[in-house]
Amino acid sequence: MRHFLSVLSFVLGLFTAVSGETYLKRTVPKGFVTTRGAEFELDGSPFAFVGANSYWLPLLTSAEDVEATFQEMNKAGIKVLRTWGFNAINASELAGALQSGLTYYQVWNNTDWTLNDGPQGLQRLDNVLEVALKYDIRVILAFTNNWVGYGGMELYINHITGAPTHDVFYTDPKIIASYQRYVKTIVNRYKGSPAIFAWEMMNEARCLGDLPAGPACVPGSGTLATWYKEQSDFIRSLDPHHLITTGGEGHFFWKTQDPVFSTDYNFNGQAGEDFDFDLTLPNIDFATYHMYPQTWYPQLDFPGSNFSVEAWGLFWIDAHANAAKKAGKPLILEEFGITGLANRTKIYPTWVNRALDTKHGILPWQFGMLGLKEDGGNRLIKYADALIDGASPNDGQLKSD
Numbered sequence: 001m002r003h004f005l006s007v008l009s010f011v012l013g014l015f016t017a018v019s020g021e022t023y024l025k026r027t028v029p030k031g032f033v034t035t036r037g038a039e040f041e042l043d044g045s046p047f048a049f050v051g052a053n054s055y056w057l058p059l060l061t062s063a064e065d066v067e068a069t070f071q072e073m074n075k076a077g078i079k080v081l082r083t084w085g086f087n088a089i090n091a092s093e094l095a096g097a098l099q100s101g102l103t104y105y106q107v108w109n110n111t112d113w114t115l116n117d118g119p120q121g122l123q124r125l126d127n128v129l130e131v132a133l134k135y136d137i138r139v140i141l142a143f144t145n146n147w148v149g150y151g152g153m154e155l156y157i158n159h160i161t162g163a164p165t166h167d168v169f170y171t172d173p174k175i176i177a178s179y180q181r182y183v184k185t186i187v188n189r190y191k192g193s194p195a196i197f198a199w200e201m202m203n204e205a206r207c208l209g210d211l212p213a214g215p216a217c218v219p220g221s222g223t224l225a226t227w228y229k230e231q232s233d234f235i236r237s238l239d240p241h242h243l244i245t246t247g248g249e250g251h252f253f254w255k256t257q258d259p260v261f262s263t264d265y266n267f268n269g270q271a272g273e274d275f276d277f278d279l280t281l282p283n284i285d286f287a288t289y290h291m292y293p294q295t296w297y298p299q300l301d302f303p304g305s306n307f308s309v310e311a312w313g314l315f316w317i318d319a320h321a322n323a324a325k326k327a328g329k330p331l332i333l334e335e336f337g338i339t340g341l342a343n344r345t346k347i348y349p350t351w352v353n354r355a356l357d358t359k360h361g362i363l364p365w366q367f368g369m370l371g372l373k374e375d376g377g378n379r380l381i382k383y384a385d386a387l388i389d390g391a392s393p394n395d396g397q398l399k400s401d
């Protein structure tokens with residue numbers, strides 16, 4: 001059986017384990033993470049992990065600071081890092097970027113973008129991936145952002161079509177071709193690298209972004225599911241080995257009359273995702289979801305939640321664990337956060353234990369680092385994100401505030 005498998009590498013087959021359980025398995029090169037049924041696997045052993053997010057790592061200008069950060073993550077037991085595989089600017093921002101040292105991979109001008117694979121561009125991402133692997137950390141890379149931060153999908157919309165709604169990103173053929181050109185660039189650059197944990201199609205895809213949603217992206221339209229299917233198939237055609245996932249927040253499309261669930265965008269399909277269905281797509285290898293009860297779910301109002309952030313989170317964790325179990329695929333709670341040290345001290349252990357009990361991988365938002373040395377420890381990166389006295393950018397979700 002084993003010999004047969006290695007001859008048939010690249011092929012996804014249906015296998016039956018000793019337990020009698022049926023699972024999907026892809027044969028991958030040594031050092032590549034893969035899945036085995038509802039678990040991750042690395043070199044034939046189950047791979048369970050706690051990881052972290054740090055979108056700011058590829059934005060550091062000093063290789064020494066990158067090294068120090070990974071060293072610290074390694075000491076903390078982190079096995080998986082999620083960061084952005086995009087950093088895009090427009091032509092009018094280029095002069096400023098060259099002056100400030102801002103990392104950028106794409107420069108938009110008129111209706112197209114040009115690639116920056118130089119030392120202030122993709123070479124910084126090359127370095128992040130190399131150092132990650134040195135510290136035994138694997139990286140989830142997202143190809144673009146639902147939001148404008150660091151050059152998201154609305155740059156594609158504004159430059160290519162100028163359309164007034166967000167969801168044209170998922171349907172306009174010119175936009176899809178441009179997105180795929182970028183995806184292909186990144187995938188081809190790193191497809192042989194065991195530093196990649198997974199490709200992620202988008203950070204937090206929704207019908208709306210900073211632009212409003214259009215009438216074509218509504219509950220039941222399947223707009224996002226169709227896009228997830230097309231893009232995951234496209235990525236698989238470029239790379240037979242690495243895992244592929246959505247990067248989504250895990251919104252549901254529950255067809256229910258319940259007065260709370262049917263009016264809440266987290267459950268009624270209005271956000272765009274259909275967590276249960278999206279997970280069944282053949283080239284979605286595992287599921288992702290995010291969790292920010294304080295800002296997303298102000299009512300915290302469904303039966304059993306008792307208006308508590310903690311109970312809401314436990315329900316959200318269980319709902320995703322149940323759906324992933326049904327689909328027989330692994331699951332990552334890949335962003336979560338609450339503000340306030342006292343809140344975190346009280347609530348995180350309950351959430352983390354529930355996630356670990358239900359076999360999640362988990363990645364808090366986000367990992368912070370002190371003692372960074374570049375520019376004397378002070379630098380405005382972009383927008384309001386800055387290194388201050390050697391501390392990485394802090395959006396109020398760090399462990400110690």
Ligand SMILES: *[C@@H]1O[C@H](CO)[C@@H](O)[C@H](O)[C@H]1NC(C)=O
Nearest residue numbers: 089090091092093155158159
């Ligand atoms: C380019 O970026 C700047 C700064 O974010 C913005 O003000 C401007 O509108 C953008 N130009 C285009 C054509 O998108």
Ligand SMILES: *[C@@H]1O[C@H](CO)[C@@H](O)[C@H](O)[C@H]1NC(C)=O
Nearest residue numbers: 090091092094107108109110
């Ligand atoms: C953007 O395009 C315009 C018009 O084609 C050109 O003059 C300009 O040099 C371009 N800017 C950059 C940064 O490539």
Ligand SMILES: *[C@@H]1O[C@H](CO)[C@@H](O)[C@H](O)[C@H]1NC(C)=O
Nearest residue numbers: 303304305306307308309311
């Ligand atoms: C709901 O929350 C209130 C206030 O925190 C508490 O007194 C009550 O016992 C809770 N009820 C249940 C059913 O958990």
Ligand SMILES: *[C@@H]1O[C@H](CO)[C@@H](O)[C@H](O)[C@H]1NC(C)=O
Nearest residue numbers: 294309338339340341342343
């Ligand atoms: C702790 O959580 C509660 C409930 O969401 C919130 O009202 C409060 O502001 C949080 N504390 C801090 C310091 O953020």
